[in-house]
Amino acid sequence: MGQLGNILPLLLMFVVLYFFMIRPQQKRAKNEREFEGGLKVGDKIITKSGIHGKIVELSDSTLVIETMAGKLKMERSSISMELTATLSKKE
Template sequence: MGEFGQLPFFLLIIVVMYFFMIRPQQKKIKQEKEFEAGLKVGDKIITKSGFHGKIAELAETSVVIETMSGKLKIERSAISLELTAALNKKA
């Protein structure tokens, strides 16, 4: 009887872990992939390392950005923020 009494407790722990840890992480990964897929040439961006630039070329996994000091080739996952939409809202 003691073993069966602990089963609902362990199931509850698994359900709580799913809703507070696993599910939010999956949503975040999905949003990041949608963000990366929505990038286009001409978008102004900021990388995770703080570089500001404009997308010059797109490849499957990488991006070439134009900065004031030249062009840089970076991975799509290194892009932190897209500024074009925010700048257009202000105008």
């Protein structure tokens, strides 16, 4: 009984840590991977640094976006938001 009383708080702390920190981070990472995989040529996007552009080329881990200043090659992970669906709903 004494051993269980010592281990129970440690187990409880691990369970709380898992549900409040580890699990939400895993969900966020999964959603980000799905978002990056769903990008396609022609999507209007915003990068994490705030650059607006349109995807003109895609490869495994990089993409080329066209901006008003020219074309930029970036990593897929640098894309923050996809605007094509949002813009088409407003019109």
